[in-house]
Amino acid sequence: MEIKIQKTATPAEKPDSSTLGFGKVFTDHMFIMDYTAGEGWHDARIVPFGKVEIHPASTVLHYGSEIFEGLKAYRKADGSVQMFRPIENIRRMNRSAERMCLPQIPEDLALEVLTKFIEFEQEWTPSAEGTSLYIRPFMFGNDESLGVHSVKNATFMIITSPVGSYYKEGINPVKIMIETNDVRAVRGGTGEAKCGGNYAASNRAGDRAEKLGYSQVLWLDGVERKYIEEVGAMNVMFKIGGEIVTPMLAGSILPGITRKSIIELLKSEGYAVSERLISIDELAEALENGTLEEAWGCGTAAVVSPIGELCYKDNKYVINEGKIGEVTQHLYDTLTGIQWGKVEDTFGWTYKIN
Numbered sequence: 187m188e189i190k191i192q193k194t195a196t197p198a199e200k201p202d203s204s205t206l207g208f209g210k211v212f213t214d215h216m217f218i219m220d221y222t223a224g225e226g227w228h229d230a231r232i233v234p235f236g237k238v239e240i241h242p243a244s245t246v247l248h249y250g251s252e253i254f255e256g257l258k259a260y261r262k263a264d265g266s267v268q269m270f271r272p273i274e275n276i277r278r279m280n281r282s283a284e285r286m287c288l289p290q291i292p293e294d295l296a297l298e299v300l301t302k303f304i305e306f307e308q309e310w311t312p313s314a315e316g317t318s319l320y321i322r323p324f325m326f327g328n329d330e331s332l333g334v335h336s337v338k339n340a341t342f343m344i345i346t347s348p349v350g351s352y353y354k355e356g357i358n359p360v361k362i363m364i365e366t367n368d369v370r371a372v373r374g375g376t377g378e379a380k381c382g383g384n385y386a387a388s389n390r391a392g393d394r395a396e397k398l399g400y401s402q403v404l405w406l407d408g409v410e411r412k413y414i415e416e417v418g419a420m421n422v423m424f425k426i427g428g429e430i431v432t433p434m435l436a437g438s439i440l441p442g443i444t445r446k447s448i449i450e451l452l453k454s455e456g457y458a459v460s461e462r463l464i465s466i467d468e469l470a471e472a473l474e475n476g477t478l479e480e481a482w483g484c485g486t487a488a489v490v491s492p493i494g495e496l497c498y499k500d501n502k503y504v505i506n507e508g509k510i511g512e513v514t515q516h517l518y519d520t521l522t523g524i525q526w527g528k529v530e531d532t533f534g535w536t537y538k539i540n
């Protein structure tokens with residue numbers, strides 16, 4: 187598809203890589219493409235980064251018709267730039283779109299516009315240790331009417347942001363609170379879709395946890411409040427008595443690409459990994475009898491984040507003396523090594539931009 191390009195007349199100065207947090211600085215341009223039922227995707231364009239005009243009755247403003255993705259571009263030591271498993275994000279975006287009654291983007295079109303836009307903005311990919319260019323594709327329903335039904339008009343955009351660590355702790359262990367009041371998702375709901383509403387509804391618990399000094403909450407299942415699901419912006423994994431376990435994908439948690447990559451990586455190295463139900467009772471027992479050896483969250487923004495403390499019903503449990511565990515460190519090193527091109531990518535996960 188032809189992409190019209192309008193270059194900014196006022197390019198911004200690149201930020202100092204050592205001061206980057208997460209998602210606060212944006213690059214000079216953004217990508218936009220519109221969808222009209224019967225016509226498909228059209229008017230692909232790269233324009234200067236800036237505000238978007240939207241009709242006050244637009245579907246997204248009233249009925250939350252929105253999905254998003256998150257992936258990163260990494261600068262290798264030789265100066266080239268690569269993405270990590272972009273096709274996985276495109277496939278998940280289309281699954282989210284299906285759930286939220288938004289239009290599909292053919293995989294080859296999505297990959298083409300993503301690659302062209304990242305190539306266009308590539309000089310914004312930072313090179314300092316631990317930094318990357320966070321890529322946020324998103325789509326919203328954009329009918330200019332208040333009726334409640336699936337949309338005939340939608341907009342797809344990509345914005346990019348040079349980032350450092352997601353948590354202020356960096357690779358140091360974070361403290362997580364197990365949420366016992368609010369729930370995030372139920373099977374048949376929207377938990378496995380990456381839609382904005384899931385995050386809006388999780389902020390109340392997240393804010394409560396933050397006030398108590400925790401980085402995020404760990405969700406329990408929405409029916410019995412008995413089974414571990416995932417953390418606010420990450421999937422979760424545990425090493426209990428030598429076994430690596432992670433909640434199975436049963437419809438209410440996000441099928442994380444980092445999660446999938448870690449499972450593939452660990453299995454290729456001969457580790458046994460179980461995707462199964464993990465009850466809070468099993469976890470509490472393992473915390474109490476010391477068989478919970480390691481816990482970590484995993485996601486694009488947070489990469490691999492060791493969990494040093496879990497709080498459940500006012501009981502505080504320190505894991506591995508609050509230090510990063512051996513498997514967690516190994517996963518962080520290997521995954522980031524592949525992403526930044528320091529470790530050979532035998533899986534074919536990386537996707538070169540230039």
Ligand code: PLP
Nearest residue numbers: 419420421440442443444485486
């Ligand atoms: N779970 C939630 C709720 C998330 O927001 C994310 C981040 O995208 C993840 C899990 C991890 O997914 P991925 O590894 O694809 O980034």
Ligand code: COI
Nearest residue numbers: 256257419485486487488
């Ligand atoms: C990501 O890891 O890409 C995410 O989307 C997490 C985000 C909600 C901060």
